[in-house]
Amino acid sequence: MDVNTIRLNHVSTGSELPCSPQVVEDGGEEDEEELSGGEEADLRSSSGRGSLLTRRGITLRVLLKDSLVEPGDGVLSIHYLGKNFIGDLLTDGKIRWVETGQIFNSPSAWATHCKRLVNPAKKSGCGWASVRYRGQKLVQYKTTWLHKYQPSADMSLVSEEDDDEDEEEGKTAVQADEKNKNNKPGLHDVMVSRRTDRERIPVRYCTLGTRDAARDPHTLVELSAFSAINRFQPFNVAVSSNVLLLMDFHCHLTTSEVVGYLGGRWDTNTQLLTVLRAFPCRTRLADRDSASAVEEEICQNLFMRGLSLVGWYHSHPRGPALPSLQDIDSQMDHQLRLQGSNNGFQPCLGIICGPYYHGNQGVASTITPFWVVPPPEQRPNDYGIPVAVEVTYVQDNFLTSDVLNEMMLLVDYYRAAPDIVQFTQYWCPDTTMMDKIKGSLSCHAPKDQAYSQILEHVYSQLNNMQ
Structure with a gap:
């Protein structure tokens, strides 16, 4: 499937208190x-x-x-x-x-x-x-x-x-x-x-009703569970920890929204979607001139690695990692295009990463895999139903050279950007932006602890970007 089928546009104190409720x-x-x-x-x-x-x-x-x-x-x-x-x-x-x-x-x-x-x-x-x-x-x-x-x-x-x-x-x-x-x-x-x-307050899907052109397309929508709409998740998903690490790194670099693609394999026999690589798009969302070249490069990378396009990711830099109405429509469109004309089923996974939302617990980004169920046949003018996807995260043993190379390319791309995150500044009174990104990436750390020395080189490059 041509990569162009997915468009680029786009807790407590230690005080002693009574134990009994009062x-x-x-x-x-x-x-x-x-x-x-x-x-x-x-x-x-x-x-x-x-x-x-x-x-x-x-x-x-x-x-x-x-x-x-x-x-x-x-x-x-x-x-x-x-x-x-x-x-x-x-x-x-x-x-x-x-x-x-x-x-x-x-x-x-x-x-x-x-x-x-x-x-x-x-x-x-x-x-x-x-x-x-x-x-x-x-x-x-x-x-x-x-x-x-x-x-x-x-x-x-x-x-x-x-x-x-x-x-x-x-x-x-x-x-x-x-x-x-x-x-x-x-x-x-x-x-x-x-x-x-x-902050934008997410709304429940049940409050949306029929499509309304006057509704803000950036309205966030809470995710439903498959069980809540009387369905089973139609596929299993396994995501490599290196995918999460590179994606989280990309989303931390800029205060603007970023986007990237996901490469992997779909096994029709086991109904398992395995996400093995993230491909960050080193371009601005509104830059249509460079979009085609970036997508062509990603398409070649997928082919050389024997991988298929299996999804996409994007960031909500300072907001909740929940899909907007625009995201829901985009995801529905991607699902239909990846399915192709032969009516065969191949899932397309969407992931939203929220790195700098202050509603997150701790320094870790919120990462939300989601899918969209088409509206009921009797209500074709409704929005698609965004649902949470249960995912198995597979711990990688080491940080691959591909991932490290992508990280350095991202550093070079954003080095002179006006919206680059200032990593010497403070995320909160006791945590710098550098502490923030290190803490979040540590959640996806490979088993081989040698990765920390490699990442220190990357972090030193981030400090030099200021």
Whole structure:
């Protein structure tokens, strides 16, 4: 199959606390008031009476009743001054801190409690801006609720708390920068960039409905499980760790989106798709002039290695590793083209890598393999259904010369790029960008520890790029 069939465009502190569950109601100045069932029902009609709901009126219980969030274990998190706190969202809208089992009535109560453990002088928690649900700030869900039920509402009602928290984090970064400016250059710049990155909240597939040309094609969509749509995954997938390492390295180099291809083999007898090589595209997504030459080179590399084109990858540099509506359509198109005209089945794997999304746990990138199931026949105008693909990761014994060569070619390509990541700057107060990429790549480390010496040469080249 010609490679041109795929287009190039495109957790806790160590404080001793009671072990038995207890309800904590102290949330500082911003704790939400409990609403009765009748009051919650009135929220939807408040705009019709000429009044608008303020941000304090929207509680987790309201969001749960309207299915904007779901109860679950470990779905809530707080990241504050280098400390991580994980919480369970209960069915009644309360929060259970995983570490101690304590129950909190609101995000503000939990955030204030956790932040005081780290900083006893902390007076309030800015809970809705500090607590994240599945990586997204809760304040964003307030915005979604108001857009849905009170579209005329002033969005400043839900953004002011977010701004307050971002301002506080920004001040913390500036103070740390002033204190450690001799050995922590660039910290302020990194933290400011975090403040200007506005997060996109993923939507559920079931909320999309029929295609709408007015819908933002960059809307992110949560992945479904095959079991959720009453299907079995129609193929097995095995991915080489060297594939993940090269792909993750590529995605870390620039603040712009990157793309690449995946080479491997498809065994019709065992229904196993084996991904053996990543082929980064050393070109800009909008550069159509060089795209054909890059694709031709990759096509030759595939042929020389006896491999087939089995998929593609791309990055969401600062966002969640979830497909957008545009990604869903692209993936569906790739699947159909790889299948060819003989109606034989060959899967095409899509992978999204999110290297610099601050909702990730730790320094490791989030890597998301996905596939798209066509919409039901009775609803041909719906979007395809993005589903998570279960993958077996195969640990390579050593770093191949091909992978090392590709890494050096990428370094040379991005060396003078205006959007090159500044690896001497700070990812967070205690972690440089260089620490970040090293930590993420270590997740895909070969068994042979000699790779670390080889990669140190690559990292030295990254330092020389600044």
